[in-house]
Amino acid sequence: MARASIDIGTNTVLLLIATSDDPPLPLDQRSEITRLGEGVNASGVLSGAAIQRTLDVLKEYRQLIDSYGARVAGVAATSAARDAANGADFIARVKRETGFEVRILPGEEEARLTALPSVHDFARTGDPVLIMDVGGGSTEFIRASREALEDVQSLNLGSVRLTETFFHHDPPTAEEIAAARAEIIRQLETIRFPLGVPEMIGIAGTVTTMKAVELGMKKYNPALVHGSRLTRAEVERQIRELYTPRSTEQRLEIPGLTKGRADVILAGAMIAAESMIRAGCPELIVSDRGLRWGLLMDG
Numbered sequence: 001m002a003r004a005s006i007d008i009g010t011n012t013v014l015l016l017i018a019t020s021d022d023p024p025l026p027l028d029q030r031s032e033i034t035r036l037g038e039g040v041n042a043s044g045v046l047s048g049a050a051i052q053r054t055l056d057v058l059k060e061y062r063q064l065i066d067s068y069g070a071r072v073a074g075v076a077a078t079s080a081a082r083d084a085a086n087g088a089d090f091i092a093r094v095k096r097e098t099g100f101e102v103r104i105l106p107g108e109e110e111a112r113l114t115a116l117p118s119v120h121d122f123a124r125t126g127d128p129v130l131i132m133d134v135g136g137g138s139t140e141f142i143r144a145s146r147e148a149l150e151d152v153q154s155l156n157l158g159s160v161r162l163t164e165t166f167f168h169h170d171p172p173t174a175e176e177i178a179a180a181r182a183e184i185i186r187q188l189e190t191i192r193f194p195l196g197v198p199e200m201i202g203i204a205g206t207v208t209t210m211k212a213v214e215l216g217m218k219k220y221n222p223a224l225v226h227g228s229r230l231t232r233a234e235v236e237r238q239i240r241e242l243y244t245p246r247s248t249e250q251r252l253e254i255p256g257l258t259k260g261r262a263d264v265i266l267a268g269a270m271i272a273a274e275s276m277i278r279a280g281c282p283e284l285i286v287s288d289r290g291l292r293w294g295l296l297m298d299g
Helices: 048-068 079-083 087-098 107-122 159-166 174-188 205-215 232-242 265-279 291-298
Strands: 003-008 012-018 026-033 071-077 102-104 129-134 139-144 149-155 199-203 229-231 283-287
Touching (some): 003 291, 012 048, 026 048, 071 087, 071 291, 079 087, 079 102, 107 129, 107 149, 107 283, 107 291, 174 265, 199 205, 199 265, 205 229, 205 265, 229 232, 232 265
Parallel strands (some): 003 071, 071 102
Antiparallel strands (some): 229 283
C-alpha cells in the first residue's frame, strides 16, 4: 500500500506519496506555498486568511491521497502552529474539514524526524553530520549520526520571520539589509557549532531553491537537487544578484525562483551564508528530503 505524509510549515505545505518499500520510492510530491505563518511574529496568532489558504491546499492533498488509496503515515505542523496562540484551534479545524490528525511537533521531535532521511542518505557509519534546516519561522542545527541524535539547537530565525521583521521596503534598503545581517550574526553567536563534523547538509526550501537557481531550472527537478553540492561562494553570489537591488517582481525573472519564494529568499540566503561562515563550511550537501520523508520513514 502507498503511504503519504504532509509537512505543514511556516511558508510551505509539502506532500509526499510513496511506496512502502525500504527505502520508499516517491509516487507523487507536491509543494504549495500558503504562508501559514504570515504575521505570526507580530500578532502571535494564525490569521484567518492564512488558515484558509492552508486548508484549501490540505483538502486538495486529501483528494490526491485518496486517489492513490494511500495510508497517511503522518501529518505534522511546525514553527508557525507551535508559536501561535490559536495553533490548537487550527489543528482542530483541519481535523474537522479534512480528517487529518495533525501533530504540532516539539522542536526536538521535529529535529529527529528531519534528520532521519539526511542521516540515512549521507552519514557514513560512525561519522556525524551537521544538518542546517532554514525554515520560514526558525532555523535548526542538528548534529546526528546513524547511531543517535547528538545535539539540536534552534533559533527563532527564519526566512519569513526575518523578512517581516526587517524588510519594510521592496527592495529592502541597505540599512534594512545591515540590520537583518546583524540580527543573524547575533543569534548565530549563541550556537555551539561542533568541530570535526565531516559533512554539512542543507535542507528545506531556501537551500533547494538556491540550487535550482544555480542550475537555472525552469521546472524544479528533485532528482537533480538531492545530493548535489552548494558552495558558500555561490550562496554569496546569489545574495548579490538578489540585492542589486531587485524588487520581488524582478526576482521572478531569475530562473529557478518561484512565486512565494521571491519575497523571502534573500533573508533565507543570508541566514544560510552566515551559518556556513560561522560553521567554517565552504560547501554543503543539498537535501530535498526533509521532515515529510522523516515522517514516512518513522510511520
